[in-house]
Amino acid sequence: MRIQFILSEIGIGLRRNLSIAISVMLVTMVSVYLMGIGFLAQGQVDTLKGYWYDRIQVSIFMCGKDSLDVNCDGKAVTDEQRDALRSQLDEMKPLVKNVYYESEQQAFDRFKEQYRNSPLSDYLQVGDIPQNFRVQLSDPKKYEVVVSAFEGAPGVGRVQDQQKTLDKLFKVMNVVTIGSLFLAGLMVLCSILLMATTIRQAAFSRRRETGIMKLVGASNFTIRLPFVMETVLAALTGTGLAIAGLWVTADSLLPRVSAVLQDAPLVGAHDIWFVAPWLVGFMLVVSVLTSWATLRRYLRV
Amino acid sequence: MIRFENVSKVYPRSTRPALSDINLEVERGEFVFVVGASGSGKSTLLRLVLKEEGVTQGTVLVAGQDVGSLPARKVPRLRREIGTVFQDFRLLPNKTVYQNVAFALQVLGRSGHAIRQVVPETLEMVGLEGKEKRLPHELSGGEQQRVAIARAFVNKPPILLCDEPTGNLDPTTSLDIVRLLDRINRTGTTIVMATHDDDIVDQLRKRVVELRNGHIIRDENKGVYGSGR
Numbered sequence: 001m002r003i004q005f006i007l008s009e010i011g012i013g014l015r016r017n018l019s020i021a022i023s024v025m026l027v028t029m030v031s032v033y034l035m036g037i038g039f040l041a042q043g044q045v046d047t048l049k050g051y052w053y054d055r056i057q058v059s060i061f062m063c064g065k066d067s068l069d070v071n072c073d074g075k076a077v078t079d080e081q082r083d084a085l086r087s088q089l090d091e092m093k094p095l096v097k098n099v100y101y102e103s104e105q106q107a108f109d110r111f112k113e114q115y116r117n118s119p120l121s122d123y124l125q126v127g128d129i130p131q132n133f134r135v136q137l138s139d140p141k142k143y144e145v146v147v148s149a150f151e152g153a154p155g156v157g158r159v160q161d162q163q164k165t166l167d168k169l170f171k172v173m174n175v176v177t178i179g180s181l182f183l184a185g186l187m188v189l190c191s192i193l194l195m196a197t198t199i200r201q202a203a204f205s206r207r208r209e210t211g212i213m214k215l216v217g218a219s220n221f222t223i224r225l226p227f228v229m230e231t232v233l234a235a236l237t238g239t240g241l242a243i244a245g246l247w248v249t250a251d252s253l254l255p256r257v258s259a260v261l262q263d264a265p266l267v268g269a270h271d272i273w274f275v276a277p278w279l280v281g282f283m284l285v286v287s288v289l290t291s292w293a294t295l296r297r298y299l300r301v
Numbered sequence: 302m303i304r305f306e307n308v309s310k311v312y313p314r315s316t317r318p319a320l321s322d323i324n325l326e327v328e329r330g331e332f333v334f335v336v337g338a339s340g341s342g343k344s345t346l347l348r349l350v351l352k353e354e355g356v357t358q359g360t361v362l363v364a365g366q367d368v369g370s371l372p373a374r375k376v377p378r379l380r381r382e383i384g385t386v387f388q389d390f391r392l393l394p395n396k397t398v399y400q401n402v403a404f405a406l407q408v409l410g411r412s413g414h415a416i417r418q419v420v421p422e423t424l425e426m427v428g429l430e431g432k433e434k435r436l437p438h439e440l441s442g443g444e445q446q447r448v449a450i451a452r453a454f455v456n457k458p459p460i461l462l463c464d465e466p467t468g469n470l471d472p473t474t475s476l477d478i479v480r481l482l483d484r485i486n487r488t489g490t491t492i493v494m495a496t497h498d499d500d501i502v503d504q505l506r507k508r509v510v511e512l513r514n515g516h517i518i519r520d521e522n523k524g525v526y527g528s529g530r
Contacts, residue, residue, distance in 0.1 A: 005407045209393060209404075215351075216456065217381035218408035220374070 009226040010233070013202060020198050021234045027194050028238030028287075029245070031187030032279050036246040038180035039275045043267045045173045048166075057134045058146045059160045060085065064104065064130035069157035077131070081155030088149070089135060095145060098136040107132065130157060191238075192290050195231050199294040202227055210299060224299060228291045235287035236280065243276050302460060302491045303327040303350055308359035310345055310515075318357070319345040320515045327493060329459070332486045334502050335495040336526055337512035343495035346512070347462045350493070351383060352376050364459065381409065384453030384461040384490075388468035390445045392437040392452075398424065399433040402451045409456065423455045427481060443474035447481065454485055461485060463494040467501065475501055499526035 014021050062082060063072035089099050102110070107129035135146055143161045151159045203210065213223045251269040305325040311318045320342045327333050335343045348354045349361050352368050361368040364382050371379060392401050399420060406416045424430055427447040437445055446466060453461060463482065467475035479494075479501050486492045496502065502509060502525060509524030510517060519527065 002407060002410060002413065004413075208391070212391060212393065212404065212452075213408045214377075215380060215385050215391075216405040216408060216452070217377040217379070217383075219377045222408055222410070 006225060006229070010229050013206070013226055013230045014233070016205065017198065017202055017230075020201065021230065024191065024194055024198055024231065024234040025238040025241070027187060027191040028235045028283060029242045031184050031191050032239045032242035032283060033245050034180045034184035034187055035282075036242060036272070036275055036279055037249070038177050038184055039278075040246065040250065040267050040271060041173055041177040041180065043271055043275075045170055045177070047267060048173075049170070057136055057162055058143050059162070060133040060135065060150050060156055061130045061158045061160065062132060062155050063157045064127055066127070067130060067157045071152055072155075072157050077155035082131075085133065085150070085153065085155065088153075089133060092146065092149070094138055095142060096135055097138045100134040100136075101131070102134060103131050104129065188286065191235070192286060195235070195287060195290045196294045198234075199227055199231060199291050200298050202230070203295065203298045224292070224295045227295055227299070228288060231291040232284065232287045235283050239280055239283045243272060243279065246272050246275070302329045302331070302364060303493065304360075304362040305346075305349075306360040306362070308349065308361055309357050310342075310349060310354065311357045318515050320349075320512075323359070323515075323517060325510065325517065325520070327491060329491055330486070330489050332483065332492045332505075332507045333494070334505075334507055334509045334524075335493060335512065336497070336502060336509055339497075341512040342515045343512055344464055345515075347385075347464050347493065347495060350460075350462060351385065352379060381456060382458050382460060384456070384458040386446070386449050386453050386461065386463040386466045388465040390437070390442075390449045390469075392445060392448055394437055397434050397436055398429060398440070398448050401437070401448055402455050405452045405455055419455055423451045426484075427451045427454075441474075442470050443477060446470065446474075446478050450478070450481060450485070454490070458490070460491045460493070463492065463496075465496055465498075466494065467496065467498050472500060476504070479505060502526040 061069075062077040062085070063069065063075060065076045067074070067076070086099070086101075089096055104127050108124065108126045111124060111129060137143060137146065140163060143163050147159050147161055150156050210223055247269055250267060250272055254268060303326070305323045308320060308323040309318050310320040323342075323346070325346075335346060337343055345354065349356055350363055350368070352371060356369050359369075363379060366379065368379065393404065396404060402420050402423060403416050406419065411419075421430070421433070424433060427450055429444065429447050429451065432440065432444065437448065440448070446469075450466075461482070466482070467478055470478060475498055482492055482494065483505065506523045506525075508522050509519065509527070511519035511527065
């Protein structure tokens with residue numbers, strides 16, 4: 001088979017069916033984009049989990065002068081109470097890996113640093129955030145043990161577990177993942193049906209050519225190759241555009257999200273290099289299989 | 302070259318067989334007219350040779366191969382041994398004369414060099430030199446059939462099947478076309494031509510096989526159109 005001849009046949013085929021080739025391309029683009037978003041969202045969840053599970057902490061806020069927590073009863077924590085909490089935490093090793101003490105001044109400074117762009121930090125005063133123990137756990141999943149041990153203890157205002165906050169975030173991300181993969185699945189189904197219809201139509205509109213090819217003894221491969229190549233070409237162009245779209249999304253939209261999530265690591269444009277080969281491979285397999293199966297049915301020898 | 306042994310063909314949903322118990326042998330280099338009324342089984346006979354249809358019973362041998370047991374992937378190779386010409390020419394309307402003939406070689410993967418050599422030769426042989434760049438609709442019926450013959454013959458197949466090639470042509474043109482086929486026959490190509498055209502059969506005096514209702518009722522050398530008239 002001469003490459004030049006095959007290419008010219010593909011060119012003629014695409015020109016004749018340009019509008020439908022474009023629709024295959026666009027449907028593929030949307031399905032691959034959604035699939036990519038799904039994978040990126042899942043990748044984001046994994047990245048964040050890895051990041052946060054190393055840092056996850058249970059914060060034990062002690063009572064301050066003006067604490068509103070019921071347990072404080074308006075009194076600040078005493079030194080004895082604080083020492084008792086510290087030794088109780090020490091006894092809980094090895095579950096408790098590290099304990100950091102943060103004074104009111106340190107808490108104030110950290111908040112100022114983290115929210116330096118937020119107008120909120122201007123109104124904050126030393127003492128608004130009470131002194132606290134930040135407890136790092138060897139197994140973050142067993143936070144309940146620490147929470148139940150210190151909730152309601154004398155001098156403790158509130159025990160805050162960061163895992164709960166994170167779980168909410170992860171839940172949202174999981175919904176994004178499942179939702180986009182579900183939509184992507186529907187769109188892939190759409191593109192498969194569209195490819196099949198396209199090939200049926202192309203096979204019909206070119207039945208004169210294929211009839212002559214059969215008569216002069218062209219192999220099945222030669223007869224079918226242009227149809228398959230046209231479909232693959234349209235599908236891969238769509239995939240290429242979708243990957244470009246994912247790139248733009250990761251490169252320009254995600255950094256805005258990262259302002260909200262502070263310094264947590266985000267999936268970025270570089271992650272697309274890991275997703276892209278799978279998307280291209282998937283679409284290649286789908287388009288080849290679909291077109292081959294359709295041709296077996298509609299382009300018999 | 303072509304042998305039918307007790308061949309029957311029944312189309313599904315048909316009450317009577319299109320061909321029943323046909324025995325026929327066509328030697329290499331022969332020119333055979335297959336005559337008979339419409340529906341007598343002429344086209345079915347040709348379709349069985351091409352394996353466009355499978356036999357219901359019996360054996361069809363083409364160039365030593367049992368066509369009935371030929372697997373689908375080997376059918377293209379069989380068809381490269383057979384050129385085919387039809388009543389309705391079947392040219393590609395948006396390709397020129399040259400491109401129509403070259404197409405048959407391109408799809409078989411022949412090199413550009415070989416195509417540039419063989420196509421003009423073949424066009425000259427069928428008498429179309431100087432008309433390479435015409436489109437089919439710019440040609441007369443006879444010229445279009447010449448293009449179709451050139452396309453069927455450009456690959457130099459040992460067998461040429463013609464299914465009423467003169468059916469759409471006037472008598473003079475028809476005779477020209479059959480003379481062309483006769484010339485191709487003299488290069489050693491076996492020709493089987495199904496036809497209605499009594500004038501031509503009577504003039505050429507070749508072997509005549511007559512079919513009626515799927516049976517061979519006559520097979521004679523140097524025959525005339527005869528009873529079907």
